[in-house]
Amino acid sequence: MEPCQKRNGDRIRRLERLIEISRSLNSTLSLRPLLYQIVLAAQEITDTEACSILLVDRKSGQLYFEEATNLPGVHSIVVPMEGSVAGWVVQTGQSLVVPDAQADPRFDFSSKADEQSTFTTRSILAIPLIFREQVIGVLEAINKQGGTPFIPEDVEMLAVLGDQAAVAVQNALLFQQSDLIAEIVHEMRTPLNSIIAYADLMRRPTIMDVQRLQFAEIIQDEAERISEMTNNFLELARLKSGRAALAQDLVEVSTVIRMAMDVLRPQADAKQIVFSIDVPPNLPNVRGDAQRLHQVMLNLLSNAIKYCRPGDNVTVSTRCQEDQLVVSVADTGPGIPTDALSSIFERFYRVPGAESQVVGTGLGLAITQQIVEAHGGQIGVESEEGEGATFTFTLPVQQ
Ligand SMILES: Nc1ncnc2c1ncn2[C@@H]1O[C@H](COP(=O)(O)OP(=O)(O)OP(=O)(O)O)[C@@H](O)[C@H]1O
Ligand SMILES: [Mg+2]
Missing domain, CATH: 1.10.287.130 (Signal transduction histidine kinase, dimerisation/phosphotransfer (DHp) domain)
Known part of the structure; x- marks a missing residue:
């Protein structure tokens, strides 16, 4: 076989392997195993003695060694932005080949790191991990096997792997932080x-x-x-x-209120809770998502039914105040303790004690708040323990 044909064959095999590896990177969202998978892949693709991955900490802006093959003890080391290969790559956003790391005065950090281990860094290939135009980390390949120099194809291959790795790392970080x-x-x-x-x-x-x-x-x-x-x-x-995507219907709020009350009346009746409504005629319409506003009313009314005692009253009233429509759902139930009021709209929050008697997920009010705010309105609650609770929300009126 001609040398040129052989080189092409090798290149195709390397590319195929690269595609195979890139695919497998998307199979995990757990950061540690993913990082290890990346450095192993980088070492294989570049045919080097060791590989490492460093990430920029979003909060502190510092660069940390995260994972490496054949470089024990580097985990969590902070790498300075000045005087290190990785720092240079982060700052410039460009890949870098250092043919003789020991002789390069720009990067004294590598030799200092070597002093603490038995490893000797001879040559380095480093590429930036870029996500949405931001350098989130660096992938480094160290010492080409057999002491040969890095060739442009190594840079190209590691860069392709780096592109895939950056996306996978970012997804894992988001998943971890969510x-x-x-x-x-x-x-x-x-x-x-x-x-x-x-x-x-x-x-x-x-x-x-x-x-x-x-x-x-x-x-x-x-x-x-x-x-x-x-x-x-x-x-x-x-x-x-x-x-x-919120629908942009022209919504008649009084109809939404009546429909929600109709849905829940059987439950209210079964618990002997009296529903009443105080809505003036000719209320202005609002622009928004009728389905979701119906959900808001269902959440508030079903809470009132759930947490009230037989014989309690629930009244829905509306009024117009400047360019806002104000809707209140007031009940005469047990109310909400003052120290719980500030947490009531947090997701999963349920008032201690009440939650063991009534089933619920603690998400109803968080969803309600999101829907109201997505419509440009606000929601609040007033209550005193033993004195009932009043939830009031506003919606901008359609001019
Ligand atoms: N009208 C009310 N009277 C007294 N306590 C209430 C009232 N409405 C809500 N709460 C308290 O606020 C907590 C949070 O309400 P939220 O609607 O978010 O959750 P939930 O009703 O427990 O569950 P779900 O997700 O099924 O609605 C409730 O667990 C309850 O303790
Ligand atoms: Mg609820």
């Missing part, structure tokens, strides 16, 4: 653990049929709670991220 996800996982743990425990109990031979039925019901209830939580949570995440 407190929304952390919270849902946390909140789902309780119902999941109880499902596991009851399913386990059901399998015991000594369990009576009545008990088994009871356990099956608990499992079903808990599974339904998880299902509702996921639906609510997805809606909340959509609203928070601004990805939820």
